Amino acid sequence: MTGRVHRFGDNVDTDMIMPARYLGHSRAEQSRHAMEGVDSDFTAKVQPGDVIVAGRNFGCGSARPAHRPLQDAGVSCVIAASFANLFMRNAVNEGLPILRCPEAARELREGDLVEVDHEGGIIRCPATGRVYQAEMFPEFIRQIIRSGGLIPYAREKVKQRVQEREEK
Amino acid sequence: MGMTISEKILAAHSGRDAVEPGECINATFDMVIVQDLSLLMAKEPFEQIFDGLGESSVFDPEKVVVTFEHEAPAPTVLAATNQKWGRQWARRHGITNMLEIGRHGIQHMVSNEQGFVLPGDLFVANGSHTCTDGAVGAFAVGVGAASLAVALAIGEVWLEIPETSRFVYRGTLQPWVSAKDLILYTLGQIRTDGALNQVMEFAGETVRALPMSGRFTLCNMAKEAGAVTGIIEPDALTEAYVRPRARRAHRTLSSDSDARYRAIHEYDVSALGPQVACPFSPDNVKPVEAVAGVPIDQVFIGSCTNSRVDDLRVAVEVIGSRKVHRDVRLIVIPGSQYVYLEALREGVIERLVEAGATIGAPGCGPCPGLHTGVLGEGERCVSTSNRNFPGRMGHRTAEVYLASPATAAASAVLGRLADPREMMGR
Known part of the structure; x- marks a missing residue:
């Protein structure tokens, strides 16, 4: 994936990414307000494939699915120096690629064009010639990511349950 | 191991x-x-x-x-x-x-x-x-x-x-x-x-x-x-x-x-005084003396952090027979029906209402910025809740100071951020 960088600072919290007042609304409505709490022009600027680059503790705060408005607004991945635990879980479970890479988070600039290999965790910035390697998740988590999130695993379990019941 | x-x-x-x-x-x-x-x-x-x-x-x-x-x-x-x-x-x-x-x-x-x-x-x-x-x-x-x-x-x-x-x-x-x-x-x-x-x-x-x-x-x-x-x-x-x-x-x-x-x-906390987390992060923490005097519009005592019976009791103890400051609104929201009933039976709710507090239906209240006391542009609130990121309790310019029920109650009475010890004579 190739996209332009939108830079944010440390501790971007879920109220900035997905303000609580839209929690009861449809996903379409929620995506129109992505990042509204920190940049009210974000959804006007963001193009499909674009990348969010942020500092430490991205997605801190609430357990809400703050990755959804980013996904729906066209963000292809988030690169950060670190992620809050719940944002990481949410993104992994529902298929928004996230890369933990303090170096890239520090060096990439607003508007940089970057090429990102999600599975390999490789971030290329052709303008500077820099290549970054993101930290890899444990194999267990990479398996969830490769499966496209957590739902396929649960579906298999439910199928087994249905099958066992029918055999009885 | x-x-x-x-x-x-x-x-x-x-x-x-x-x-x-x-x-x-x-x-x-x-x-x-x-x-x-x-x-x-x-x-x-x-x-x-x-x-x-x-x-x-x-x-x-x-x-x-x-x-x-x-x-x-x-x-x-x-x-x-x-x-x-x-x-x-x-x-x-x-x-x-x-x-x-x-x-x-x-x-x-x-x-x-x-x-x-x-x-x-x-x-x-x-x-x-x-x-x-x-x-x-x-x-x-x-x-x-x-x-x-x-x-x-x-x-x-x-x-x-x-x-x-x-x-x-x-x-x-x-x-x-x-x-x-x-x-x-x-x-x-x-x-x-x-x-x-x-x-x-x-x-x-x-x-x-x-x-x-x-x-x-x-x-x-x-x-x-x-x-x-x-x-x-x-x-x-x-x-x-x-x-x-x-x-x-x-x-x-x-x-x-x-x-x-x-x-x-x-940590040795034997000398610790009341603490306040200032806008706009729960880690922007100062001793209450450093921020005492900041003018406020609202005090919220509630949320999953501090809306248990003990919290409401402390508030009542600090307020005593005093009244909520005329320029401040005190919103108290027991976290659950259980707390509400306990506080009613003890007379805690009655004393809060007498002092000029308004009581909300149990729940999160204004803490996540959805209802019953959200903040307007530039308003300032002392809250017993847990987060004060921009926009958390309402308008993104509204300022939330996180504090204990004692600090919140003292602030409600004095109409400004206040040290409960100054009011209680210690």
């Missing part, structure tokens, strides 16, 4: 003898609790799991609790419509523990008040402050929407075993200094990612001397340091709290003396 209490709980729930930090497990859990908005956000993944499979059922309706908190009772047609769906969902899936409006409360309060979470449990909810329930010695973990949907559907949750850091507090707290000041002070020291992806295990004589209400407050804000959860090893006080509430057997566990910790933080 020994294990921490958290590692023991996670091992027991994943069919292992031992677990180590960094390992990932699929675990079973004892109970899961959902609330109006978390259930709504799990709707889509829950439906995806069962799409086309010819069935749709909760793995075990007895292990699911439904409550209403974020928008309780519904303030808008949209919320009412969403909650109508939630009630239908609960009935369709045979959830008997549905705490309808009137029996409801904040999920992180009804969970322990009604004995749904017990020592030794793995307890799951879609709510970042699920960590609150670590105060009973459970591994109480907040998960997101998809994990909640999977937990409801198949009774499993995946977890990466976190490292644990131990926070040991020594010394007797000064008058008008409480668990809230302890955790705010800690946040000021370690910052918002100081325990990122870790468990905060709270220990030491100061913690042992805290009432259960204070222990819930302490664990509640572990999330504000980035922790996966907070936990306190159970003792006689825990047992006295849970025994009359428990609906099933439980296991009292503790950490081994040779358990491995990422870090051990020790």
Whole structure:
């Protein structure tokens, strides 16, 4: 994936990414307000494939699915120096690629064009010639990511349950 | 190598003898609790799991609790419509523990008040402050929407075993200094990612001397340091709290003396004064003296951090026979119907109303910025809640100062940020 960088600072919290007042609304409505709490022009600027680059503790705060408005607004991945635990879980479970890479988070600039290999965790910035390697998740988590999130695993379990019941 | 209490709980729930930090497990859990908005956000993944499979059922309706908190009772047609769906969902899936409006409360309060979470449990909810329930010695973990949907559907949750850091507090707290000041002070020291992806295990004589209400407050804000959860090893006080509430057997566990910790933080808090987290982060913490005098528009006493009976009692004690300042509104919201009734019976509610407070229906109130006291542009609020990021309680320019119930009550009376000790003559 190739996209332009939108830079944010440390501790971007879920109220900035997905303000609580839209929690009861449809996903379409929620995506129109992505990042509204920190940049009210974000959804006007963001193009499909674009990348969010942020500092430490991205997605801190609430357990809400703050990755959804980013996904729906066209963000292809988030690169950060670190992620809050719940944002990481949410993104992994529902298929928004996230890369933990303090170096890239520090060096990439607003508007940089970057090429990102999600599975390999490789971030290329052709303008500077820099290549970054993101930290890899444990194999267990990479398996969830490769499966496209957590739902396929649960579906298999439910199928087994249905099958066992029918055999009885 | 020994294990921490958290590692023991996670091992027991994943069919292992031992677990180590960094390992990932699929675990079973004892109970899961959902609330109006978390259930709504799990709707889509829950439906995806069962799409086309010819069935749709909760793995075990007895292990699911439904409550209403974020928008309780519904303030808008949209919320009412969403909650109508939630009630239908609960009935369709045979959830008997549905705490309808009137029996409801904040999920992180009804969970322990009604004995749904017990020592030794793995307890799951879609709510970042699920960590609150670590105060009973459970591994109480907040998960997101998809994990909640999977937990409801198949009774499993995946977890990466976190490292644990131990926070040991020594010394007797000064008058008008409480668990809230302890955790705010800690946040000021370690910052918002100081325990990122870790468990905060709270220990030491100061913690042992805290009432259960204070222990819930302490664990509640572990999330504000980035922790996966907070936990306190159970003792006689825990047992006295849970025994009359428990609906099933439980296991009292503790950490081994040779358990491995990422870090051990020790604090002597015998001289600690009231603390305030200033805008716009829970780690922007200052002693109350440094901010006393800041003019305010509103005081909120409530939220899963500080809306227990003890918190309201302290507020009443500080206010005494005084009145809320004429230029300030004091909004008090008991966290649950249980607290509300207790406070009514004791006369606590009456004294608050006499002083000029307004009382809201149990729930989260204005803390997540949805209703019953949200803040306008540039307004300033002293709040006993847990977050003060921009926009958290309303307009993005509104300023929230996080403080204890004693500090909040003193501020309501004096109409400015105030040190409870100055009012109480100490």
